[in-house]
Amino acid sequence: MKKIINDPSTVVTESLRGLAAAHGDILKVRTEPAVVYRADAPASGKVAIVSGGGSGHEPMHGGFVGLGMLDAACPGAVFTSPTPDQVQAAIEHVNGGAGVLLVVKNYTGDVLNFETAAEFAAAEGLDVRTVVIDDDVAVKDSLYTAGRRGVGGTALLEKIVGGAAEGGYSLDECEALARRVIGSVRSMGVALTACTVPHIGEPSFVLEDDEIEIGIGIHGEPGRRRVPHQPAEQLVQTLLEPILDDLPFSSGDRVLLFTNSMGGTPLVELYLAHGIAERLLADRGITVERRLVGPYVTSLEMQGMSLTVLKVDDEMLRWWDAPVRTAALRWGA
Amino acid sequence: MSCDAAGVVAALRSAAEVVEAHRDELVTLDREIGDGDHGENLKRGFTAVLSKLDNAGDTPGAVLKVVASTLISTVGGAAGPLYGTAFLRAAAKLGTEPELTASSVVDALAAALEGVVARGKAEVGDKTMVDALTPAVAAARDAAGSSVAEVLRAAADAAGKGAEDTVPLVARKGRASYLGERSAGHMDPGARSTALLLRAFADAAS
Numbered sequence: 420m421k422k423i424i425n426d427p428s429t430v431v432t433e434s435l436r437g438l439a440a441a442h443g444d445i446l447k448v449r450t451e452p453a454v455v456y457r458a459d460a461p462a463s464g465k466v467a468i469v470s471g472g473g474s475g476h477e478p479m480h481g482g483f484v485g486l487g488m489l490d491a492a493c494p495g496a497v498f499t500s501p502t503p504d505q506v507q508a509a510i511e512h513v514n515g516g517a518g519v520l521l522v523v524k525n526y527t528g529d530v531l532n533f534e535t536a537a538e539f540a541a542a543e544g545l546d547v548r549t550v551v552i553d554d555d556v557a558v559k560d561s562l563y564t565a566g567r568r569g570v571g572g573t574a575l576l577e578k579i580v581g582g583a584a585e586g587g588y589s590l591d592e593c594e595a596l597a598r599r600v601i602g603s604v605r606s607m608g609v610a611l612t613a614c615t616v617p618h619i620g621e622p623s624f625v626l627e628d629d630e631i632e633i634g635i636g637i638h639g640e641p642g643r644r645r646v647p648h649q650p651a652e653q654l655v656q657t658l659l660e661p662i663l664d665d666l667p668f669s670s671g672d673r674v675l676l677f678t679n680s681m682g683g684t685p686l687v688e689l690y691l692a693h694g695i696a697e698r699l700l701a702d703r704g705i706t707v708e709r710r711l712v713g714p715y716v717t718s719l720e721m722q723g724m725s726l727t728v729l730k731v732d733d734e735m736l737r738w739w740d741a742p743v744r745t746a747a748l749r750w751g752a
Numbered sequence: 753m754s755c756d757a758a759g760v761v762a763a764l765r766s767a768a769e770v771v772e773a774h775r776d777e778l779v780t781l782d783r784e785i786g787d788g789d790h791g792e793n794l795k796r797g798f799t800a801v802l803s804k805l806d807n808a809g810d811t812p813g814a815v816l817k818v819v820a821s822t823l824i825s826t827v828g829g830a831a832g833p834l835y836g837t838a839f840l841r842a843a844a845k846l847g848t849e850p851e852l853t854a855s856s857v858v859d860a861l862a863a864a865l866e867g868v869v870a871r872g873k874a875e876v877g878d879k880t881m882v883d884a885l886t887p888a889v890a891a892a893r894d895a896a897g898s899s900v901a902e903v904l905r906a907a908a909d910a911a912g913k914g915a916e917d918t919v920p921l922v923a924r925k926g927r928a929s930y931l932g933e934r935s936a937g938h939m940d941p942g943a944r945s946t947a948l949l950l951r952a953f954a955d956a957a958s
Binding site for chain 1: 779783786787788789792793796824825826827828829830831832833834836871872924925926927929930931932934
C-alpha cells in the first residue's frame with residue numbers, strides 16, 4: 420500500500436485539519452467528536468441540513484458544507500458511518516431554531532447511527548426529521564436486502580435541498596422537496612479497480628486486469644456481477660439502461676445528468692463517458708437540462724465511475740441553480 | 753471469577769484481548785461479504801472500553817452501561833448501535849443488583865437479543881449476529897438452573913455453532929445483502945464476533 424499518510428489511525432483527523440486550513444472562510448472543523456460545520460453556523464431562522472457518512476468519499480460530505488448546501492457534515496472513519504454523538508454534536512451546533520433535516524444514505528450503519536442520534540435530539544424537544552436516500556439501481560429493493568444504497572444522487576439532493584433551505588423553505592417544505600428528489604433520482608456505478616482502506620492495507624476485492632465490477636457501491640464493497648472489461652460506448656450503456664428503465668425515464672423528460680468519478684478515473688475518461696451518456700439520452704428524446712461532471716462521490720482511489728440521472732422540474736432546477744459556496748461546488752456566490 | 757462488578761470488568765478486559773487477537777480474522781471475514789471494517793471498528797471500540805473500565809461503576813449493570821455508551825460512540829458502522837444497544841439493554845435488565853446470578857445472566861442475554869432485534873430488525877436466518885445470539889439465549893435458558901459459568905458456557909457453545917451455521921446462508925440484512933447469492937459460503941462477521949465475545953465471557957467466568 421502506497422498512500423500519502425502518516426498513520427492509518429489518524430488519516431481522517433489529519434485530513435480534516437487540512438480541509439479546515441484550505442477552506443477556513445467557508446467551514447470549520449471540530450474534533451472529539453468530529454464535525455465539519457459552516458463557518459457562520461448557526462444560521463438563525465434557517466432550516467439546518469446535516470449529513471454525514473464514512474470518510475473516503477471526499478469531497479462528500481465535508482466538501483459540501485457551506486452556503487446553500489450543508490450546515491454540517493459528520494465524517495466517520497474511512498467507509499464507516501459516523502457515531503450518534505457526532506450527529507448530536509452537529510445538530511446542536513447548527514440548529515438555527517427552524518429545525519434540522521438529516522440526510523442519510525441508505526446503509527444499515529448510517530441509518531442506525533443517525534436514527535439513534537435523532538431519538539436523542541427528539542427527546543430534547545428538537546424538531547429533527549430524517550430523509551434516507553436510496554438511488555442505487557444495482558441493488559434489488561426487497562424485503563430480502565437492506566434496500567437500495569445511497570450513492571451519487573446524494574450530492575444532487577444535498578445541493579437542491581440545501582439551496583431551498585437557504586432560500587427560506589420551512590422544515591416541512593425541505594423534507595417534502597427532499598423526498599421528491601429521492602423519488603426522482605437513480606444511479607449505477609462500475610469499478611475498474613478496487614480501493615484500499617488505509618487501516619486494512621489491502622484492496623477490498625480483487626479484479627483481474629480484464630475484469631470490471633458492475634453495480635458497486637461507494638464503500639469498496641463488491642458489486643453484483645463481474646464481467647469482462649468493455650469499450651466506453653458499451654460500458655456507459657450498461658450503466659445507463661438500468662437507470663432509465665427503473666424510474667422509468669421516458670421521451671420528453673427533463674433531467675440533470677451527473678457523471679461521477681469514483682476517485683481514480685481521470686477527467687479525460689470521465690468527459691469521454693459523459694459525452695456518450697449525453698448522446699444516448701438525446702437519442703431517447705430525454706433533455707439534459709443541467710450537468711455535473713467530476714469526482715464528487717468517490718471511493719478512495721478506486722478507478723471507475725457512476726452515472727446519476729435526476730428527473731427535474733422547475734422547482735428542483737431553481738434550487739440547483741441557486742448560489743452555493745462550498746469547497747467542492749461554487750457558483751453564484 | 754467473582755460475579756460482582758470487578759468480575760465483570762475482568763471479563764471485559766479478556767473480551768478486549770480476544771477482539772484484538774481476532775481483529776484480522778474479522779476484517780477478512782468482513783472483506784469477503786461486507787466492507788472489511790468490522791474487526792478494526794470493534795477493536796477501536798473495545799480499546800476505548802478498556803480505558804474506561806477503571807472507574808466504570810460498582811455494579812455489573814453500571815459497568816455494562818459504560819460499555820454500551822462507549823461502543824455506541826466509538827465503533828460506528830452497524831455494529832456500534834447494535835452492540836451498544838445489546839449492552840445497554842443487558843445493563844438495564846441487571847439494574848443495580850450487586851452480583852450476577854445464573855438467572856439474571858439469562859435475562860440479560862435475552863434483553864440484549866431483544867434490543868438487537870428491535871434496532872436492526874433482523875430475523876433468524878438473515879445471516880447476522882442474531883443468528884449467533886438467538887441460539888445462545890435459548891441454550892442459556894436451558895442452563896438457567898446451573899451456575900453463571902455454565903450459563904455462559906452454554907451460550908458461547910450455541911453462539912459458536914450459530915455462527916458456523918451462517919456460512920451457507922444468503923444475507924438478507926446489512927451490507928452483505930447487496931451480494932445476494934454471492935454472500936453464501938462465508939461466515940457472517942457479526943455472528944462470529946458475537947460468538948467470540950460470549951466465549952471470552954464464558955472463559956473468564958470458568
